[in-house]
Amino acid sequence: MNRVTVFRPALILSIVAILWQSVPLQTIAQRKKTRKDIPAPQTTRKHNPNLPNVVILATGGTIAGAGTSSVGTAYTAGQIPIESLLQAVPEATKVANITGEQVAQVGSQAMNDEVWLKLAKRINELAKKSDVDGFVITHGTDTQEETALFLNLTVKTDKPVVMVGAMRSATAISADGPKNLYDAIVTAASPSSKGRGVVVCMNDNLFSARDVVKVNTTNVDAFHAPNSGPIGFVLDGKVAWYSLSLRKHTTQTEFDISNVDKLPKVDILYGYSNVDPNLVDALVNDGTKGIVIAGVGNGNLYPAVEERVKAAVKKGVVVVRSSRVMSGRTTMDAETDDKVLGTIASDEFNPQKARVLLQLALLKTTDQDTIQQMFLRY
Numbered sequence: 195m196n197r198v199t200v201f202r203p204a205l206i207l208s209i210v211a212i213l214w215q216s217v218p219l220q221t222i223a224q225r226k227k228t229r230k231d232i233p234a235p236q237t238t239r240k241h242n243p244n245l246p247n248v249v250i251l252a253t254g255g256t257i258a259g260a261g262t263s264s265v266g267t268a269y270t271a272g273q274i275p276i277e278s279l280l281q282a283v284p285e286a287t288k289v290a291n292i293t294g295e296q297v298a299q300v301g302s303q304a305m306n307d308e309v310w311l312k313l314a315k316r317i318n319e320l321a322k323k324s325d326v327d328g329f330v331i332t333h334g335t336d337t338q339e340e341t342a343l344f345l346n347l348t349v350k351t352d353k354p355v356v357m358v359g360a361m362r363s364a365t366a367i368s369a370d371g372p373k374n375l376y377d378a379i380v381t382a383a384s385p386s387s388k389g390r391g392v393v394v395c396m397n398d399n400l401f402s403a404r405d406v407v408k409v410n411t412t413n414v415d416a417f418h419a420p421n422s423g424p425i426g427f428v429l430d431g432k433v434a435w436y437s438l439s440l441r442k443h444t445t446q447t448e449f450d451i452s453n454v455d456k457l458p459k460v461d462i463l464y465g466y467s468n469v470d471p472n473l474v475d476a477l478v479n480d481g482t483k484g485i486v487i488a489g490v491g492n493g494n495l496y497p498a499v500e501e502r503v504k505a506a507v508k509k510g511v512v513v514v515r516s517s518r519v520m521s522g523r524t525t526m527d528a529e530t531d532d533k534v535l536g537t538i539a540s541d542e543f544n545p546q547k548a549r550v551l552l553q554l555a556l557l558k559t560t561d562q563d564t565i566q567q568m569f570l571r572y
């Protein structure tokens with residue numbers, strides 16, 4: 195065999211290899227491009243016409259977290275895709291036809307306005323489809339209560355929207371994610387869950403998005419509603435509801451985010467003895483539109499802070515008084531007089547939740563009385 199005959203087949207082979215590689219690359223690129231145009235979430239399972247259809251919108255969190263040790267608490271949130279999570283709960287396929295979509299894949303400490311808006315818009319879009327009966331949102335637990343409230347105030351559907359997370363990673367001994375996910379799917383698939391606003395399903399309990407708070411950093415019993423308790427329970431694959439909030443939510447709210455792509459800047463200022471009042475000015479100078487004070491007791495402010503707050507309100511910044519105390523209301527014109535300060539009382543909303551409502555309120559108005567009424571209505 196001379197050099198030419200060896201060289202030619204090698205050349206032809208490498209050309210074929212290059213072409214072969216470029217074809218799938220192109221196809222993947224095309225698929226990515228057209229993916230946005232496909233409205234329905236994806237599934238690999240067989241459709242059962244007798245079961246309700248539940249869409250899972252995944253955002254990450256511990257429920258999708260992977261660790262290097264099954265006994266340790268160190269892990270990275272948001273590592274495991276939704277399809278793999280579902281493999282841990284094969285029972286769920288007997289309850290609903292499940293389709294999944296990965297909206298984000300982050301620990302919820304990284305949650306932001308952009309993902310909130312994307313989630314709410316996607317739910318509103320899918321809720322219009324007659325073949326979608328309910329939603330499950332998988333989410334990290336750190337900021338779950340904020341996303342829950344945002345959705346509770348912005349999704350426009352009576353169909354169940356159930357948020358779920360986990361306190362132990364998917365690779366830990368006795369992971370709580372699979373049970374919580376199963377319970378959430380059961381809840382989203384149940385017609386009895388309609389019209390209850392967004393609910394959070396954790397550790398057998400169902401909480402209203404309005405009232406739920408993370409109360410423990412590591413325990414599986416990490417979610418409570420300190421002012422009202424759970425509104426329902428899931429046990430043995432069955433949902434039981436016990437109460438219904440009279441506060442407005444979902445289809446009953448005035449908030450329409452369909453054309454919103456940015457939320458107003460609202461910041462939280464923590465109250466404590468000897469707080470530096472310059473912090474108020476720092477926020478105002480940074481261009482904040484609203485400040486939530488995590489006040490002491492019934493939303494009280496350090497005297498020097500009161501003075502700076504009055505000045506900030508005069509400049510057009512909207513200030514809400516909430517409390518750093520875990521339970522109870524922050525009431526109007528109590529020890530701190532809102533009429534004098536020009537402030538708004540948060541009622542039962544904790545500072546991080548008051549921030550969500552103030553962001554939405556500021557899309558509509560800066561009027562103190564109008565926003566105060568919103569805090570009493572939602």
Ligand SMILES: NC(=O)CC[C@H](N)C(=O)O
Nearest residue numbers: 255256301302334335336
């Ligand atoms: N238990 C959790 O979900 C906490 C993990 C992570 N920090 C998150 O919020 O996503």
